[in-house]
Amino acid sequence: MSADVSLIAGCEEGLRIPGLTLNHDWIGKAEEGQLLEHVDGGRWRNDLKRRVQHYGFRYDYRARFVSPADYLGPLPGWLADLAGHLVDNGLFSKxxxxxxxNEYLTGQGISAHIDCVPCFGDTIAILSLGCPVVMTFQCAASGARCEMVLPACSLLGLSGSARYDWLHGIPARKSDTINDMKTQRLRRVSLTFRSIIIGA
Known part of the structure; x- marks a missing residue:
């Protein structure tokens, strides 16, 4: 795994989002395939329009709440290894x-949002598997916007202003424009790592 993480410039000239990082090759293609096998061997939930799996703690989307009763057990080994690498690479302190x-099929997305502030810690990390996708960012205060391509095997990090001041989302559509080319969306799976704040 590469530990090379760089700050990404936004689409508006001179716009940079403090705390936003993207590592294009955080894992290799072989590991991507192994992770997808683990995911496809897990139990899917259908609480949302897209399929999801929860590990460690269940998050109540409606109540936007996490309690000790939501504990599901320790992360399985394949996720615990990745979580440990996030600390080794300096993205998380613990x-x-x-x-x-999250599984995204053709045409599926996620509304622009800021991850629950009282529920989760200072850093969010999102590992992308499968099809690349365009993620949008919007500043809650100024309305400034930008877009970024999340390639397969990339790791997105959100901390500081990127974590607390900017909404991120994926528009629900069947294609994206990537490198000036219309690109059909296929299946994408994301693994979102967070630290729980109990009693939020």
């Missing part, structure tokens, strides 16, 4: 204890 797996 091992994250919650992971949500």
């Amino acid at each position: 091992v994250p204890d919650q992971v949500i797996v």
Whole structure:
């Protein structure tokens, strides 16, 4: 795994989002395939329009709440290894204890949002598997916007202003424009790592 993480410039000239990082090759293609096998061997939930899996703690989307009763057990080994690497690479100060797996099929997205502030810690990390996708960012205060391509095997990090001041989302559509080319969306799976704040 490469530890090379760089700050990404936004789409508006001179716009930079403090705390936003993207590592294009955080894992290799072989490991990507192994992770997808683990994901596909897990139990899917259908709480949302897209399929999800919860590990460590269940997150209540409606109540926007996490309690000790939502504890599901320690992360399985394949996720615990990744969580440990996040600490080794300096993205987290301690091992994250919650992971949500999201599956996005053609046409599916996620509304622009800021991850629950009282529920989760200072850093969010999102590992992308499968099809690349365009993620949008919007400043809650100024309305400034930008877009970024999240390639397969990349790791997105959100901390500081990127974590607390900017909404991130994926528009629900069947294609994206990537490198000036219309690109059909196929299946994408994301692994979102977070640290739980109990009693939020």
